[in-house]
Amino acid sequence: MPLHILIVEDEPSIADTLIYACQSEQMLATHVTLGQLALDCLKQQPFDTILLDIGLPDMTGFEVCRQLRRFCATPVIFLTARDHEVDRIMGLEIGADDYVPKPFSPREVIARIKAIQRRLHPENTPAVAGLQLDELASRIYYHQHLLQLTRYEYLLLKTLIQQPHRVFSRTALMDTIWQSAEETMERTVDTHIKTLRNKLRELSLKQALHSQEMIVTHRGMGYSLLP
Incomplete structure (x- = not known):
């Protein structure tokens, strides 16, 4: 089955780029612009990876990550214009799996998704x-x-x-x-x-x-x- 990626991003141009990159790799992509919508989606169906912007209109990506970790183990990759070390550390400590600063290469994001999936699903894991x-x-x-x-x-x-x-x-x-x-x-x-x-x-x-x-x-x- 193709990977299903949840994209949580309020900037249309960035979201469109990520959707195109996922679809080019035969991945399914669901896009939402608000943190609460992302949490609702995750309670309704499983995803393989979450691409999560930190600067969302309704709540920070950090808060979204904190809440989803109460019921969901799906890998999270933070997307942010901020590249401060404290932000990276905070994101990883609250449960993120990776961190990509903007501007980023869509190919790099795809490569990071695949790397996480390889770690999650090694061939010898039942x-x-x-x-x-x-x-x-x-x-x-x-x-x-x-x-x-x-x-x-x-x-x-x-x-x-x-x-x-x-x-x-x-x-x-x-x-x-x-x-x-x-x-x-x-x-x-x-x-x-x-x-x-x-x-x-x-x-x-x-x-x-x-x-x-x-x-x-x-x-x-x-x-x-x-x-």
Whole structure:
């Protein structure tokens, strides 16, 4: 599928340049001029990268970034006419992934988008049915939205992602995930499977994502991520 880029820029000439550059690379581009419109878009559908101007009419790009990081892990590249070190540091500290000062080359922006995507989706990173595992950060994303998981929920879903068609018995999951936990029972697996299903379902509804029941129960055998 082509990358879908959200462009948040109130200057028409700059926005048109970015839209053309994205489309020339077979990327989809959605353009909005206000920070609130960007936040609304991100709550309605997933994007692959956000190109975010700092100087917006309704709120600063910094504030947009702060708010979107509460519910969204989509990479952010700041676009700004300001090239002060303090602005770059602030942007990175609140969750931006990159920073491009104006005037910029559209080709450079495209190159930075591709570089971020290569880091996000290396060939050896498991990605199954919209689930993306980031082992270095101990995080799992569902259609690029961060799942809020407890330690054992993360370990359980990670185990299923790494072998998506394998049927894991409750005993195998207990031995793999709850090795050091005291006084655990096999019913613990069922409880965590239930909470994982609920979190995936809730995120799908909240973000209007196309979803399916990915964690499958095999009666008398155990669980797998896919049938």
